[in-house]
Amino acid sequence: MKPFLSLVKRDLTLGLRKKSQIYQPLVFQLLVVTMFPLGLGSGAKTLALIAPAVIWILALLASLLTLDQIFKNDYDDGSVESYVLTSYPLSMAVMAKVLAHWLLTGLPLVLFAPVLGVLLHLPSSSYGVLMLSLLIGTPIFSFIGSIGSALTMSLKHGGLLLTVLVMPLLAPVLIFGAGAVVESALGNSASQHLLLLSGMLVLSFTLVPFASAAAIKINLE
Amino acid sequence: MKPFLSLVKRDLTLGLRKKSQIYQPLVFQLLVVTMFPLGLGSGAKTLALIAPAVIWILALLASLLTLDQIFKNDYDDGSVESYVLTSYPLSMAVMAKVLAHWLLTGLPLVLFAPVLGVLLHLPSSSYGVLMLSLLIGTPIFSFIGSIGSALTMSLKHGGLLLTVLVMPLLAPVLIFGAGAVVESALGNSASQHLLLLSGMLVLSFTLVPFASAAAIKINLE
Amino acid sequence: MPIIKATDVSCQRGQFTLFEPVSFTLAEGQSLLISGANGIGKTTLLESIAGLRSIQLGNIEYKSIDLLKSKDQWFDDSFFIGHKTGNKKELNCLENLRSFLQIQGIDVSEKQAEDALDKVGLAGYEYQFAGSLSAGQKKRLALARLTLIKHTVWILDEPFVNLDVAGCDWLLKLLNQHIDNKGILIITAHDNPSIRKKITHELVLEMQR
Amino acid sequence: MPIIKATDVSCQRGQFTLFEPVSFTLAEGQSLLISGANGIGKTTLLESIAGLRSIQLGNIEYKSIDLLKSKDQWFDDSFFIGHKTGNKKELNCLENLRSFLQIQGIDVSEKQAEDALDKVGLAGYEYQFAGSLSAGQKKRLALARLTLIKHTVWILDEPFVNLDVAGCDWLLKLLNQHIDNKGILIITAHDNPSIRKKITHELVLEMQR
């Protein structure tokens, strides 16, 4: 089996063994969504208004909670060596790690989004756009996040620093992602927003692996 | 110097040395607050409506991000032994740890809250109640959180589990905390809510140290 | 008069009992080496004796009182250093040494701590953060505590690991001194056969049948 | 013909140069023991040679090509095991061994991996998670990789640490075999003097003046 596939397979095995990594972000989302009506103390109208923003922000926060794991684990137990000390390109290993991370944490967020939509009274006609926008947006979280993860992997408490590093970079994703949902809730076409999102995905797909690989190498010095 | 004071002093030294622990939760709050208008894409009106809820939820989330550090660090590097393997009561050590944690992370949240209020267009007449409610509420976060931190300290990725464990317990705090701010924004008296909050603080102050101490002992087995 | 008396003690990990139950007694000035193959349960046993785990099979008495009943006296008299050193990487060597002991209620002046670091070969590293010490230096920093305490029972899990030759010699001497002062020592050390010379008891753990 | 040639190499940590520059050459079947006091920089040097850190002072050539220029050949031929073992605690022993090597492009069948675990004394632990192994067992699991690879250069940082007597003997034999097969070995080991017998070169690191 190719190194790429071996790495993806190993990470998926790890993730599926500790299922908590998969369901806890979803529980987190649910909990925060419950907090909103509790804190607001008001009716459904406000909820529906803020639903697209809240769902997208929660997707972002839930991703952030797991992003540090992309490389930190491997650094802590020394298994980074298994892909750094080989002639196989490090950027491909980064790709494999990001892919596995997205499958384990991003995809569940996409599939779970309609539940949050229901809880926040999002018009059901927008569910399609909601899921589609997340399907394009969450991989960008994983890609950009991998840079932050590589930068902070040697720190004991890198989680917060990672958040600070990554969140400003992800603001555009949020704008167009939530924007798409808002448009569709208003009955407009969301295709322009979705196109822009796709452009960002392509961009991060092509640039990020090299940036993350560079970060890993500097971090190991 | 008494063990209690030594422990508080050591943790404060640690915290002040890595200032990131102090300011990063604040930056995190700022970032999420920025995400709201970006995601909402609508005017200031909605913002003011959701401001109390958002500020309180953010205080909760920001605390949660640092809560796992209460005991996890000490467990990882083996320095739990310095307060477990002595005849000095473990519950007092828990108190010391909680106190240090609150001074390092809770207090800054209280002081920073007005900035979030400005950004979210909270009426400035409510700033007093906002800060007061957080002043009573954030120590409860630290106390209750210490139980979760003790339970999850031996886990590699306890952060998310801790969130899931602690958040439901803290829901009442959030309800009354945000409630107080909502009332004051409406021009009503918030004293009833604040009284209830204070009651919770007293309760957690008296009960939690024993619960956390028990959790530590069980976890070390 | 035996001070520590263990009767039919064994340890469990998961559901499995690790080794054949062992018994031993230790009096003043006696020392116990626990040996056995990798994975037999030495670390688990030491942690149980120290009080980090509870003893599930058999019982241990300290000064004729069951450890489960009153731990305070035991904690006041015994001192454990395990695989994890308990150093904070963000504190420097001096701060580490002092705060660790102070939290246990043992007052250590700056002067005393400096002397201890000096003895252990870390002179010049007083203000370096523990996080940036080498493996052997970290171990030395932890062992420096031994020069500052008055506890009668020392429980050490593989203290020689990562020490260089000079470090091993120093530690051997310190341990001898402790025993000569009527201290009690419980230790594991597969990498240092010369410890056997001063040891009064040896316990070879054997696989549970 | 020298295969590895190091000229005036030294390492830095922070701003400080650690030890007096050293030079050495190694040909087929030769082996190098790096020794020196705790904290002198052995680990740092080994990591630099392996390619985890970049070499800042001096240079190292592998087959007459500077390591900085072409790392691929070097990575294909050299194998490093350091203080951190690189085991995943949520994977069992078999999975750990196989996935580690497969990610490096080395195919290992289940049968081969089982044999390797058997050799290293972990028979019966194939399906135990690495997280619940003892200190010595973790080390053995990492060392099992050595029986499955074809790399000519082995770089081992304190491989004997935590191994019991039987484990040390096994490892010594394996290292001898590697050298006899014209392999190259670069190693640190302050706890095992008997390694000196088979070593062709020794480098004693000394403090930078």
Add this chain to the structure above:
Amino acid sequence: MKKQRTNAIVTLYHKLGSPPSFYRISGYFLKWLLLISIALTCWGLYDGLVLAPADYQQGDSFRIIYVHVPAAWMSMFIYAVMGIAAIIAIIWRMKVAEAVMIASAPIGAWFTFLALVTGSLWGKPMWGTWWEWDARMTSELILLFLYIGIMATYGAFSEDARKAARMAALVAVVGLVNLPIIHFSVKWWSSIHQGTTVSLTGESHITWEMLRPLLYMAFATKFYYGYSMLKRARLYLLETESQKKWAHTVITENK
């Protein structure tokens, strides 16, 4: 003739690239940069606060422009300088570029902060609120976050200054790539969702008396940046080269 000139540039490049000569050469400029920036600031503030006429609409509160606008300009200018230095630091591993990059970050962050604070001080009398979510202000806020991220990265690895600098440089470069994306998306976002809250185009009517102090202040801040940046960069070089002979002599001489 032409050849000679390129040679001069190459030697200048090499000179500035080597820490000791950078240290020495920058030493000559320090005092002058500081003096010029102080003089310009004094003159600019006097011109702006006293000489320039009050605005017919905003009265005297418009005078905050003389701090706000130069600060806002600097926040972007410094990021550009820092980004370029960061690219050089990563690709060519040039120590002086690291120094410039690391030295720029806190100054840029302070100017950004200043722009935000003066902006919101201005906003209160102008719009009746401290803060409005419009494109320009939002992207200035995000710029502050980027600066904070860079400084936090540097701080997180403080045990090894060079590694820390190279990590921070990587963050700066990634931010640099993203900056246009952020800028345009924020613009776009506020243009589709918000009616223009305020029109800032009033300044085309600005008179020379009002514009002149602005230019003074713009230059004053540039000189101040030059001074402060060189000073910090020199410190960084001394710290990371403290084992080299030149740094040693500098340190002992200064004692």
